[in-house]
Amino acid sequence: MDSSFPPSHVLEAFCLHGTPQQLPGGQGQSYRVGDAVLKPVDDPEETEYISKLQHQLRKRTNNIEYQLAEPIPATFPGDGVYEYVVDGWSAARLVPDCQDPAVLGRQWNRILRAGRAFLEDLAAAVHEPPAFIATRNHRWAKGDRVAWSEEPEENIQSPLAAETVKCQLVHGDLAGNVLFPETDSNEAPAIIDLSLYWRPVEYTEAIVVADGLIWYGEGEDLVRLLGTDEFRLQMLVRALIFRLVASSEAVREGRGAGGDCAFDEPTWLVDFCRRVEKENGVIGGPRMGHRVVKLSDEIAVKYGYGLTAGEAATQQFAYDHVDPSIVRVPRVHHFFEYPRPGTTHLDGFLFMDYIPGRNLKDVDLTENPHIVPQVAKIIMHLQSISGQLPGPIGGGRISGYLWGDYGCKPFHSLDDMNAWLNRRLALRDLSIDLTPYPLVLCHMDLCRRNMILDDIDGRQSIGLVDWGHAGLYPRFFEFTTLSCLNPYDAPYENPLIQSAEALVKLTEEERRLMKLMQVVRAANLRYLLYLSSDDIGID
16 A cells, blocks of 8 residues: 555545644654544555454453554445445544654563553454464565564474464564653553564564664663573564564565664674674684674574675575575575774675585585585576676676686676686687677585585485675586685595586587686786776775
8 A cells, every 4th residue: 555645535434524644653654633543554454353353452451551542433334345444544543642652762661561461462352363464475474474484485494392382463563663651651551553463472572672672772681671581582583583584675675774674773783693603603604704603593694704795686596596496595684784893894794594404515425426416407407597797696796716816896798708808818819708608697616515415305405505606607617616616525526527517518619618717717816917996896
């Protein structure tokens, strides 16, 4: 539903008189008319359910810890069906003397206390999840499902033990929707804008704490208010994932950061990643390079200097296009850059699916002879995915084994790439023309440490990670790198090259061009042939 001005027939249906005045908050879509608030609805059935539930709770309970707005029924049925929705609009009475918490400040104890009382009444009134919860597809629903490993493509975590989880109907957005009395501090706060989920009470409270940490500059005192036992901390991790995914979906939808984007100010999230690394260590990455840290059973973060938006975009491109029955790629949830303290450098932070399993470098290939042919099939499958511009998806600096220690600038066309390569080949009076060759997805770093082996439904699956060198290149580029990656891995290097070449069947001309690319690589390692810093894509 868009945020158009409420039409006159909607005001008439709700018996409202006067000129609507836009209210702050509510994503700029709510309007005050007299003592009522009008707001557009995305799902009439959900709004109808919530309005009837609020009406029921107002009649059945007289709780001193909270109060609810009174939903206004229409004087004639909305759309011929709904009692509380007219042409995509709903209405409720203003709760008197209550202010937005942004005005009076957030009182976290009172938010949690009011929320607990409200959730007790919800549990008594509703005993099974409303049908609309399972069918919603907005970004908050998606974030919630990822946090609880319920996305159809996500099968990366066993559920929490059933005895530890008791679900009920909950309000999943309390922090910004508990209004405090402006004059009488003893008056119960008002709970508005019900956002319903079927989750544990502790998860709702964890979302309150996550919002305080991410949006409102709170610290560890608020975490202690929630509780620091293992179960509540797991709820907090899920709440952070919920906000992370919902925020990144907002960016993907072209909404920009907006008021609900949790990561305009990522300081707390950066501190959280570093604290988890300090407590639990890393699961990947060299000591002085990019680190990979497991944040939960669903989410891992890779971060460090030189980690780029191009890597994140290429990894997501791969996730979107591969067949997961052939190779698994971690889905990207969020990426940002953050200044490294005391330097002018930026560290990239890439949040993605955590893929469980054994690192392939720890697997005995003699006992698993099927693995090398499986990797060869992955190479062939990636080469069925094509694109238009060379390099990482969306552009950006290119790095990897063919490009020297400093990498190279983004290429804007194949001609641009040809010119860059030919400056190096000119040292040997050679030249190359890649124009006839399609650009396909190449990983360019297929060493064993970048693969995760896991059993899924009795079948061994390979997950492919570390897309920092990946991009769109002629298919023989992948083969050119294979002999650079694994010179000390005899059980893997030559068998993989033989197996992959048997599947892909490179032409003699492609083999000649591979030798030229090895000349380019040698020139990049031996000489500095850069016209300017722009030629390598860094300052």
